[in-house]
Structures are given as C-alpha cells and as structure tokens.
Amino acid sequence: MGMVKDKARLDWKNLPFDYINTECNIRYYYKDGRWSDGELVSDEMISLHMAAPALHYGQEAFEGLKAFETAEGKIVIFRPIENAKRLKRSCERIYIPAIPEDMFLEGVRKVVKANAGFVPPYGTGASLYIRPLVIGVGGKVGLGPADEYIFIIFVTPVGPYYKGGFKPVKAIVIEEFDRAAPLGVGDCKVGGNYAAGLRGRQFHIDKGYPIGLFLDPKEKKYIDEFGTSNFIAVQGNQYITPDSSSILPSITNDSLAVISSDMGMDIIKRPVQIDEIENFDEIGAVGTAAVITPVTLINYRGKDYNFKDGGNAGPVITELYNRLVRIQTGDMEDKFGWLDVVE
Ligand SMILES: Cc1ncc(COP(=O)(O)O)c(C=O)c1O
Incomplete structure (x- = not known):
C-alpha cells in the first residue's frame, strides 16, 4: 500500500x-x-x-x-x-x-x-x-x-488526552493500592501493571481527582509515578524526577530533561520523598498522551499541598510543554535528532 x-x-x-x-x-x-x-x-x-x-x-x-x-x-x-x-x-x-x-x-x-x-x-x-x-x-x-x-x-x-489540552489538574496520593512490586515489572510496559493499576485509578476517580500518584511499593515514603505518566518537579533551577526501580522510564520525561538541560537547568534524578512536595514550585505529569499535565494541587493524607504556581500552569512547565510540542510538529529546530521522517 x-x-x-x-x-x-x-x-x-x-x-x-x-x-x-x-x-x-x-x-x-x-x-x-x-x-x-x-x-x-x-x-x-x-x-x-x-x-x-x-x-x-x-x-x-x-x-x-x-x-x-x-x-x-x-x-x-x-x-x-x-x-x-x-x-x-x-x-x-x-x-x-x-x-x-x-x-x-x-x-x-x-x-x-x-x-x-x-x-x-x-x-x-x-x-x-x-x-x-x-x-x-x-x-x-x-x-x-x-x-x-x-x-x-x-x-x-x-x-488531546485531557479535554481542553494543557490544563492544570489536581492529584491525590494513593497509599491504599500499589501498581507495581519492588522487584516486579513496574519498569516495563506490560499489560499486568495496568490491570493492577485499575483499582488505584478507581480510587482517585471516586475521590474526585483526575489523576493519582503512586508511592514506592516498599516503604511508601518516596514518590514513584502517576498512573500513566512520570512525576517531574521544578524547584528553582532544578528539574527533579524520581529515581526508582518500579517506574516506567518515560521517553517524554527523558526528552523534557534534555530540553531543560538545554535551557540551563540542572537535571536531578534521585529518590524524591513524598514529604518534600511542599518545597516544589511546579509539578507535572509527563507522558506521550498528554506531554505534560500541570499538577497544581496534591492531596496527601487528607491535606492539600499547593505549589508556587497558584493554581495555574507554572512558567517552566509551560515553556517545556511549548518547546516539546513545537519540536514534535517541526516548528522548532529538531536539534536533538528526535524526528523520524516518514518517506
Ligand atoms: C506507567 C507509565 N508511566 C509513564 C509513562 C510515560 O511514558 P512515555 O513518556 O514514554 O509515554 C507511561 C506511558 O505513557 C506509562 O504508562
């Protein structure tokens, strides 16, 4: 054909x-x-x-x-x-x-x-x-x-994955259910992870939150990822993303880190404690479907944590989103060689 x-x-x-x-x-x-x-x-x-x-x-x-x-x-x-x-x-x-x-x-x-x-x-x-x-x-x-x-x-x-496109959402931390086991297949894109995640998904939907944040399955102390996207945080000049063996290595996250580094930011991949969230300026849920969904509130153990973005998409996340989308559609130079042209 x-x-x-x-x-x-x-x-x-x-x-x-x-x-x-x-x-x-x-x-x-x-x-x-x-x-x-x-x-x-x-x-x-x-x-x-x-x-x-x-x-x-x-x-x-x-x-x-x-x-x-x-x-x-x-x-x-x-x-x-x-x-x-x-x-x-x-x-x-x-x-x-x-x-x-x-x-x-x-x-x-x-x-x-x-x-x-x-x-x-x-x-x-x-x-x-x-x-x-x-x-x-x-x-x-x-x-x-x-x-x-x-x-x-x-x-x-x-x-666009979320109706209305680039629009901030509220998230809730899910401690009641895990999507992955410590030495399981959380870092692989296999169907079983998503079946395992359905109960957690229903939990956040029932509570009225469009997305849920899973913690590390062993200690429930560190941030893992959202149901179908990675967690990123902006703090000052730092682009922070969790280092964990039970999260899917996101290609969008990798791309955004490269763009951030190009913008002069420091890329920090390390275990991120859930107790740290109040220190962050901006938070994003990142993945192929939505690119970045700005997360402007996280509910953890009944308490709402807001970020410096004041309920709107923050400036860094907005800039990262715009740059990645512009590269994907050829509006910005493909300086990292990411586009495979179909001949
Ligand atoms: C569990 C999970 N985390 C993260 C991502 C984001 O990965 P990528 O940016 O490669 O789409 C996905 C898929 O979209 C996912 O299913």
Missing part, C-alpha cells in the same frame, strides 16, 4: 482519545524460532487459541508513541527508536522473544505511511497515536512462555 494522501474526513479538532478504525494495521508472526515478514491487513480482529498464555498469564507487552504532520506536510514519528529499545527490555523481562529494533522501526514506518490519511493535519493539536503490542499465543495450559507470538502495530488518530 502506498502513501494515502487524501485525509480521512474526521472532525480533527474534536477527536477523543479513543480508538478509531483506520486503513490497516501491520502484523508479524513468530513461529519455529523466527519472525515472519510484516503483513498489512485491514482486519481489526485477531483469532486466538483460548489457551493462549497472553490471556491467562498476561504474557503481553506494548508501546505507545505518536506521529505528527509538520507545517510543510511531512509526517514525522517522535523518537521511535526509544520505544523499540523499551519494548525490547519489556520483552526480555517476560520471556517474549526479542523484536529486533529494525523490525520495530520498519513496522512503525510502514503502518504510519499506509495510514497517512489518518495523520491529523498540522495545527489541529491532534496526532496519530501508534500502539505496538506483542502477545504470547498458541494453546498452552501450564505456566511457561508461549511458543508462538503475534506482534501487531495499529494506529489511531487522537485528540
């Missing part, structure tokens, strides 16, 4: 963060110790053996990244090599055979190209979300890694 130039007729400015069917997805099959070539298919369904290890034992890993259209009409994918590396790490941890980085990149580029008509136009604030996933398939009942796997990459056009 070639580059589909005609744009799908969607209401680009009002897209939800949800699944919309596109032209096609790409699939690779692992059997007898090797991966097949990628196959573009329009079928949204997959047929699985009911005893597939992915279904019972959660042998599944996935990724999330985005493609954008630039002002010149080019399609660019943001740092796909980093997602390839992270998926490789996730796979190793749960005994899924390695997905070579080249195969990952080829698959992502091909599926984006074949769905070019679904890449939201420049200036709409929307983007094409790319979701690679790999599952252990084939019938097997005893616990053990699968013998066969399917690697799929689908895409779907999405609007």
Whole structure:
C-alpha cells in the first residue's frame, strides 16, 4: 500500500482519545524460532487459541508513541527508536522473544505511511497515536512462555488526552493500592501493571481527582509515578524526577530533561520523598498522551499541598510543554535528532 494522501474526513479538532478504525494495521508472526515478514491487513480482529498464555498469564507487552504532520506536510514519528529499545527490555523481562529494533522501526514506518490519511493535519493539536503490542499465543495450559507470538502495530488518530489540552489538574496520593512490586515489572510496559493499576485509578476517580500518584511499593515514603505518566518537579533551577526501580522510564520525561538541560537547568534524578512536595514550585505529569499535565494541587493524607504556581500552569512547565510540542510538529529546530521522517 502506498502513501494515502487524501485525509480521512474526521472532525480533527474534536477527536477523543479513543480508538478509531483506520486503513490497516501491520502484523508479524513468530513461529519455529523466527519472525515472519510484516503483513498489512485491514482486519481489526485477531483469532486466538483460548489457551493462549497472553490471556491467562498476561504474557503481553506494548508501546505507545505518536506521529505528527509538520507545517510543510511531512509526517514525522517522535523518537521511535526509544520505544523499540523499551519494548525490547519489556520483552526480555517476560520471556517474549526479542523484536529486533529494525523490525520495530520498519513496522512503525510502514503502518504510519499506509495510514497517512489518518495523520491529523498540522495545527489541529491532534496526532496519530501508534500502539505496538506483542502477545504470547498458541494453546498452552501450564505456566511457561508461549511458543508462538503475534506482534501487531495499529494506529489511531487522537485528540488531546485531557479535554481542553494543557490544563492544570489536581492529584491525590494513593497509599491504599500499589501498581507495581519492588522487584516486579513496574519498569516495563506490560499489560499486568495496568490491570493492577485499575483499582488505584478507581480510587482517585471516586475521590474526585483526575489523576493519582503512586508511592514506592516498599516503604511508601518516596514518590514513584502517576498512573500513566512520570512525576517531574521544578524547584528553582532544578528539574527533579524520581529515581526508582518500579517506574516506567518515560521517553517524554527523558526528552523534557534534555530540553531543560538545554535551557540551563540542572537535571536531578534521585529518590524524591513524598514529604518534600511542599518545597516544589511546579509539578507535572509527563507522558506521550498528554506531554505534560500541570499538577497544581496534591492531596496527601487528607491535606492539600499547593505549589508556587497558584493554581495555574507554572512558567517552566509551560515553556517545556511549548518547546516539546513545537519540536514534535517541526516548528522548532529538531536539534536533538528526535524526528523520524516518514518517506
Ligand atoms: C506507567 C507509565 N508511566 C509513564 C509513562 C510515560 O511514558 P512515555 O513518556 O514514554 O509515554 C507511561 C506511558 O505513557 C506509562 O504508562
């Protein structure tokens, strides 16, 4: 399939963060110790053996990244090599055979190209979300890694994660439930973490907070991360982010740290105690979906902690957000070489 130039007729400015069917997805099959070539298919369904290890034992890993259209009409994918590396790490941890980085990149580029008509136009604030996933398939009942796997990459056009885009939110610390164990898989993007996080998610929603902050699962003393995004804090000239073995290494966080450093800030990655929050000037929840969500209040043990930003998105977080979004859409020089242009 070639580059589909005609744009799908969607209401680009009002897209939800949800699944919309596109032209096609790409699939690779692992059997007898090797991966097949990628196959573009329009079928949204997959047929699985009911005893597939992915279904019972959660042998599944996935990724999330985005493609954008630039002002010149080019399609660019943001740092796909980093997602390839992270998926490789996730796979190793749960005994899924390695997905070579080249195969990952080829698959992502091909599926984006074949769905070019679904890449939201420049200036709409929307983007094409790319979701690679790999599952252990084939019938097997005893616990053990699968013998066969399917690697799929689908895409779907999405609007901003939080309605209204860059808007401050309030968060609550979740101490009642953990999403990850100290030596578990919290640092991998595997499905089980998200199932484990659903109870904590319901907890913060029930309490009226759009996001929840998890603490370290061992001592409940240090900040880990939000349900689907990393924690960053700005204090004076410092960009502070937790160092912990149970959080997902966020590519957005890494990118923002590079931008901050370029702006002359000091990057501090260290264990961050929850008791320190009152010292911070600005706090952000960072990840692919929302880039940065400014967090202007954190409720911890019944007490509200506010930051120097006075309930508005703070200046540093606003600047970081603007710079990253401008790099992603080609409005600012890609000086760190993050954009993969789809030819
Ligand atoms: C648990 C968790 N933390 C952090 C992130 C942010 O990672 P990234 O910036 O690579 O999207 C994600 C995914 O978006 C996530 O699921």
